Amino acid sequence: MSRDLQWLVIRKSSSYLLKSKTATFTKEPFNLMGKNSYKYNGLVNKQAIDIRPDPAGKGAIVSVKNRRRHHRPVVSAYSYPLLRGSRRAIRTLKQQGIVRCYRADLTDAAVRRTCAIYRSQRPTSGVQKRRSRKKRAQ
Template sequence: MSADLTWLLIKNNNSFLVKRSGVQFSSEAGNLLNKNSFKYSGIANKKTVDISAAASGRGVVVATPKTKVTLTKGIRKSARSVAGLTRAGYRADLRKAALARVAAVLASQKPVKAAPKKAGKGIRATKA
């Protein structure tokens, strides 16, 4: 079945569709921006790039229909790998969305630093 026909069948009714406040989102795998549109659809398109957090809690999993790779070397090397994958003729139109998704997933895995405590106001002794 062609991608256009698949999109016409699933665009208004599918199990991944989330409708809120007049806006439609999609929670399907392979949809980088979670928008309900043909360009980002992981169901209608044959070539998809799915980026998700690794099960171990460290790194990202980059999956295409043929391969699945876990990247754990850090944000720069992971971004370079994903950019290379998308530039090499495999959905170059999704490069910015894929890089944004990698950055967001890796940023969410960083430990939260505690804010430094402020010095409390002491009691001043006054002369009587």
């Protein structure tokens, strides 16, 4: 079945859809932006990239769909971790051709997703309690 026909079938009636009054989002795998559009759809496109947080909480895991095995879902994707820091992860995504040679239109989305994952894993400093001021004696 062609990709266009698949998109026409799942565009309005997918189990991953999240509909609201203003926009339609999706929770499907291999969708970097979460938008319900043909460009970002991970089910329809043969080439897709997914970046998700590492279960251990340190880094990200990049999954890439294999172009040649798109008709075999079990073995169509391979994944590897990015565990050495946000700057190195972004450099890996940009320089090693993971996104650039694979789907150049998703480079910005992949970098933003990676930054958001690493930002969420940063330790936060505790919120300081607000001290009440003492009244001056007059």
